[in-house]
Amino acid sequence: MANHKTAAKTSGKTAAAESGKTRITIAYGDGIGPEIMAATLSIMEAAGAQLAYDEIKIGQDVYLKGMESGMEPGAWEVLRRNKVFLKAPITTPQGGGYKSLNVTVRKTLGLFANVRPCRAYTPYVESYFPTMDLVVIRENEEDLYAGIEHQQTAEVVQCLKLVSRPGSEKVIRYAFEYARAYGRKKVTCMTKDNIMKLSDGLFHKIFDEVAKEYPDIESNHYIIDIGAALLADKPEMFDVIVTLNLYGDIISDITAQVAGSVGLGGSANIGDGFAMFEAIHGSAPDIAGKDLANPCGLIHAACLMLVHVGQPKVAERIMNALLKTLEDGIHTGDIYNAAHTLQKVGTKAFAKALIERLGQTPAKLKAVSMGENIKPIEVKVRPTPPTAKRLLGVDVFLHWTGEHRNPHELGQILESLTGDQLKLKMITNRGLKVYPDGFPETFCTDHWRCRFVARQSLHGMARSHTPEADVIYYDIISLLQRLMSAGLNFIKVENLYEIDGQRAFSLGQGE
Ligand code: NAD
DSSP states (O other): OHHHHHHHHOOOOHHHHHHTOOOEEEOSTTTTTHHHHHHHHHOOOOOOOHHHEEEBBBBBHHHHHHHHHHSSTTTTHHHHHHHHEOOOOOOOOOOSSOHHHHHHHHTTOOOOOEEEEEEETTTTOOOSSSTTTTEEEEEOOBGGGOOEEEOOOOSSSEEEBBBHHHHHHHHHHHHOOOOOOOOOOEEEEOTTTTSSSSHHHHHHHHHHHHHTTTSSSSSEEEHHOOOOHHHHHHHHSSSEEEEEHHHHHHHHHHHHHHHHHHGGGGEEEEEEEEEEEESSSSOOOTTTTTTTTOOOHHHHHHEEEEEEOOHHHHHHHHHHHHHHHHHTTTGGGGGGTTTTEEEEOOHHHHHHHHHHTTTTTHHHSSSOOOOOOOOOOOOOOOOOOOOOOEEEEEEEEEOOOTTTHHHHHHHHHHHHHTTTTTTEEEEEETEEEEEEETTTTTTOOOOEEEEEEEOOOOSBBOOSTTTSSSSSHHHHHHHHHHHHTTTTEEEEEEEEEEEEEEEOSSBBBBB
């Protein structure tokens, strides 16, 4: 480890380029990070990887020194210069504290696709699914991981789910291109568009559009709940899976676990010109510093990285030695099994055993074979076409308690404040319509969504201020002024649009 650090500090970019080495950025991370990184670097060196390293410091120690970003000064510059990053896991506190640095790096560098290959190593690593061999490709920048959360009332907290057309198209195209490049036959999309008809609906719609351009690849779609259940029960039926960020996060851990251990999986975070490689597991503070950690996840990630930087044969050498080590029954504690473990080892001894097997191939497990020229996958998204947008109304969210939280009482107050241009269409509580015609049994929180739309003209036609809008922003502003004067506490407004002739907002449940 010390050697690599010294090399990183003393050699410059030009020196690395001259020596034919690819210069990458590494971070030792938190918890078990330093142990598994040291093991991985020693294996790459022994396998003949042509790499030079710049080490950056990120994670808990940096936060504790008062640097809120979790990165030491200058780290971004190194990341941007080298473009390839091998990162050990870092600790992110739950429920509070600093933002996830992993998510920040992924988003800042535009790493839109998170690729997690996952196969079984039975019987050497126990799994019920000996033939499973799949890849989860997860959208990596959007969805609920936008990290936009607000507590809006005493009782209700909101997390915004953002799904974009270019963000979805990029990762979906990547999944099809990946399938082609790696000889995979099928791409499965998973969403929850029966419930989130607009956001997950957009992802599914784009999947269907893009799938038509790849007639050589089979494609299908599952609702995420049944998809996740099938992954836990019949993972062999899947090949490449593409899905939104949160679902992908969850199902890639399910697949790693049913394949044998989360300690085995590696992942590639791919962007335009940038890439970050990491183990899928976390910093495992419970076993940190004890020489117990399985380094296979980071070794895997390093192999994905070697393919990315054009050294696939080194990756192949390492992967085959790793398979041979597992086959020879040399296992870390997390994959110990009485039937096939001959030697239970720590992190260092596992790395040593793997290095001794470099150049060997497994006898029973399927050996890894890489082509010489695996080109990085590039995707281009279509430009978003111009859209025609009409403002049809507004949802005003209120923090209101009233007496007995009676929706009818709130409805009456609002009816008296609507003005000439707008009318109150409905009130919902947690998405369910409670006014007009609500049920007294419905439980209501202090968080109300009040929908206002254009009043109809005397002739039954919608009022029109301009050729393209039924409501103008001024109507909304004057409505808010009236609500404020009446002592109502509005939390936020959400405009209601029609886009290209289609309603661009969800209806209230029960509407
Ligand atoms: P974890 O993956 O660190 O650990 C879950 C369990 O698996 C623990 O029992 C651990 O001992 C075991 N385990 C994990 N990796 C192992 C390995 N290589 N060898 C043997 N056993 C292993 O998940 P967690 O406990 O939920 O998270 C711990 C911390 O890691 C949290 O702060 C979390 O935010 C962070 N985390 C970071 C990343 C990342 O850096 N990419 C990813 C996930 C979690």
